[in-house]
Amino acid sequence: xxxxxxxxxxxxxxxxxxxxxxxxxxxxxxxxxxxxxxxxxxxxxxxxxxxxxxxxxxxxxxxxxxxxxxxxxxxxxxxxxxxxxxxxxxxxxxxxxxxxxxxxxxxxxxxxxxxxxxxxxxxxxxxxxxxxxxxxxxxxxxxxxxxxxxxxxxxxxxxxxxxxxxxxxxxxxxxxxxxxxxxxxxxxxxxxxxxxxxxxxxxxxxxxxxxxxxxxxxxxxxxxxxxxxxxxxxxxxxxxxx
Amino acid sequence: xxxxxxxxxxxxxxxxxxxxxxxxxxxxxxxxxxxxxxxxxxxxxxxxxxxxxxxxxxxxxxxxxxxxxxxxxxxxxxxxxxxxxxxxxxxxxxxxxxxxxxxxxxxxxxxxxxxxxxxxxxxxxxxxxxxxxxxxxxxxxxxxxxxxxxxxxxxxxxxxxxxxxxxxxxxxxxxxxxxxxxxxxxxxxxxxxxxxxxxxxxxxxxxxxxxxxxxxxxxxxxxxxxxxxxxxxxxxxxxxxx
DNA sequence: CGCCAGAATTTTGTATACAGGGCACGGCAG
DNA sequence: CTGCCGTGCCCTGTATACAAAATTCTGGCG
Numbered sequence: 001x002x003x004x005x006x007x008x009x010x011x012x013x014x015x016x017x018x019x020x021x022x023x024x025x026x027x028x029x030x031x032x033x034x035x036x037x038x039x040x041x042x043x044x045x046x047x048x049x050x051x052x053x054x055x056x057x058x059x060x061x062x063x064x065x066x067x068x069x070x071x072x073x074x075x076x077x078x079x080x081x082x083x084x085x086x087x088x089x090x091x092x093x094x095x096x097x098x099x100x101x102x103x104x105x106x107x108x109x110x111x112x113x114x115x116x117x118x119x120x121x122x123x124x125x126x127x128x129x130x131x132x133x134x135x136x137x138x139x140x141x142x143x144x145x146x147x148x149x150x151x152x153x154x155x156x157x158x159x160x161x162x163x164x165x166x167x168x169x170x171x172x173x174x175x176x177x178x179x180x181x182x183x184x185x186x187x188x189x190x191x192x193x194x195x196x197x198x199x200x201x202x203x204x205x206x207x208x209x210x211x212x213x214x215x216x217x218x219x220x221x222x223x224x225x226x227x228x229x230x231x232x233x234x235x236x237x238x239x240x241x242x
Numbered sequence: 243x244x245x246x247x248x249x250x251x252x253x254x255x256x257x258x259x260x261x262x263x264x265x266x267x268x269x270x271x272x273x274x275x276x277x278x279x280x281x282x283x284x285x286x287x288x289x290x291x292x293x294x295x296x297x298x299x300x301x302x303x304x305x306x307x308x309x310x311x312x313x314x315x316x317x318x319x320x321x322x323x324x325x326x327x328x329x330x331x332x333x334x335x336x337x338x339x340x341x342x343x344x345x346x347x348x349x350x351x352x353x354x355x356x357x358x359x360x361x362x363x364x365x366x367x368x369x370x371x372x373x374x375x376x377x378x379x380x381x382x383x384x385x386x387x388x389x390x391x392x393x394x395x396x397x398x399x400x401x402x403x404x405x406x407x408x409x410x411x412x413x414x415x416x417x418x419x420x421x422x423x424x425x426x427x428x429x430x431x432x433x434x435x436x437x438x439x440x441x442x443x444x445x446x447x448x449x450x451x452x453x454x455x456x457x458x459x460x461x462x463x464x465x466x467x468x469x470x471x472x473x474x475x476x477x478x479x480x481x482x483x484x
Numbered sequence: 485c486g487c488c489a490g491a492a493t494t495t496t497g498t499a500t501a502c503a504g505g506g507c508a509c510g511g512c513a514g
Numbered sequence: 515c516t517g518c519c520g521t522g523c524c525c526t527g528t529a530t531a532c533a534a535a536a537t538t539c540t541g542g543c544g
Contacts, residue, residue, distance in 0.1 A: 150323040
């Protein structure tokens with residue numbers, strides 16, 4: 001395997017190890033030995049160690065005092081808290097965007113995304129794929145509207161917490177019928193958040209963005225109570241023990 | 243240098259390199275070469291690289307596309323945003339603590355800290371050293387009151403952003419006279435936050451904690467406008483350009 | 485005199501070697 | 515039979531070796 005891109009082995013280690021952890025291939029609590037994992041992923045310990053450090057930072061692994069690390073365990077409360085934090089930070093980004101104002105260019109970008117989402121949730125030409133992609137775009141652009149690198153980075157970081165990302169519950173076609181009305185509601189919230197930002201209503205923008213994140217909480221509760229067999233479709237949910 | 247503690251070289255690399263960066267010994271924008279720095283700190287590239295990765299994550303260094311990294315540059319706006327984020331997250335911790343309630347044990351702990359702070363700011367027996375230490379304790383305990391590992395971790399992370407930590411402006415004895423009234427005000431806010439938590443007033447607790455973080459902003463503005471020659475006493479402020 | 489090409493050198497990314505410490509297993513004593 | 519200790523294996527942390535990429539320097543050409 002040659003080095004076509006910068007840090008190819010490290011990138012591969014990070015992606016593959018993260019996959020193994022979030023999809024439950026390696027059960028929560030398992031101790032990871034560097035040598036065995038390096039063997040399994042066909043690379044040396046150096047980039048693997050780097051990847052493990054990173055995953056510890058992301059919260060997917062936890063370090064053992066004596067050395068090495070193990071797959072982290074989460075409670076449902078942890079997931080809810082992670083969603084709460086993402087909501088709080090997205091809310092802050094929305095509030096700052098409203099308070100400081102946004103550029104015409106970004107406003108136009110956001111307008112396009114929202115128009116696309118309107119189409120995607122239109123019952124006549126409902127398009128789940130598009131929705132997922134555009135929803136992602138929305139949540140990637142929103143932090144940038146704050147105009148702050150620092151804020152954007154922290155929102156992105158919070159979105160990496162297990163099962164806290166805006167698209168975490170958008171896997172699996174099986175759930176489309178269940179979520180269809182939820183998506184319409186979500187899109188309405190998208191529009192309201194953007195309007196509040198344009199109207200310079202900081203407090204309202206913040207509250208709306210927080211409430212929007214609660215949709216993820218509702219989806220989580222819906223899945224675990226109504227469709228428990230689909231729970232392992234949500235990345236990170238495999239790590240939940242109680 | 244023997245390995246008495248776990249990861250001794252890495253810990254040393256992290257501490258020493260971070261010091262060099264935050265106190266301005268290595269100017270913002272400087273490219274760091276691993277070999278030179280390893281030589282300078284008298285250790286091998288492996289633990290040094292680990293430390294650099296960590297500092298990139300903390301935001302003190304930034305990676306160069308081509309490889310390696312350089313000391314990050316900050317604007318004053320970045321520092322203010324970092325303080326804002328810390329305030330928002332501390333506010334969330336306070337709100338959750340109020341909403342969920344706290345244990346008698348932690349309540350007692352917090353009571354002790356606040357009593358100590360009352361003594362420290364008492365004009366009769368004013369004690370700056372004690373204040374700094376107890377203020378630190380307050381800000382370490384507050385996130386834990388939320389009862390959430392995840393929230394506590396994210397608050398701690400936000401406090402590591404350059405010049406955003408609660409004690410960032412508590413260096414340097416020279417400023418004691420200037421800050422004396424400010425400390426009294428801060429302690430009053432500490433008390434109010436705790437009372438709001440005990441009274442289960444989540445919104446008020448959140449707002450107060452946010453406002454409390456604004457004190458750091460005021461201190462920053464005071465130092466830069468009134469005492470610019472003391473600016474380099476504040477860790478991280480050396481990285482601010484323009 | 486400036487600019488570009490190519491070689492030398494530096495620097496990173498990855499692999500591997502090595503040493504110290506922890507943990508497990510087995511033997512020995514009570 | 516059970517508990518404690520010793521020994522050996524394995525695992526981590528650190529150092530170092532090596533190759534590919536990048537940067538710098540130099541010499542030649544326009």
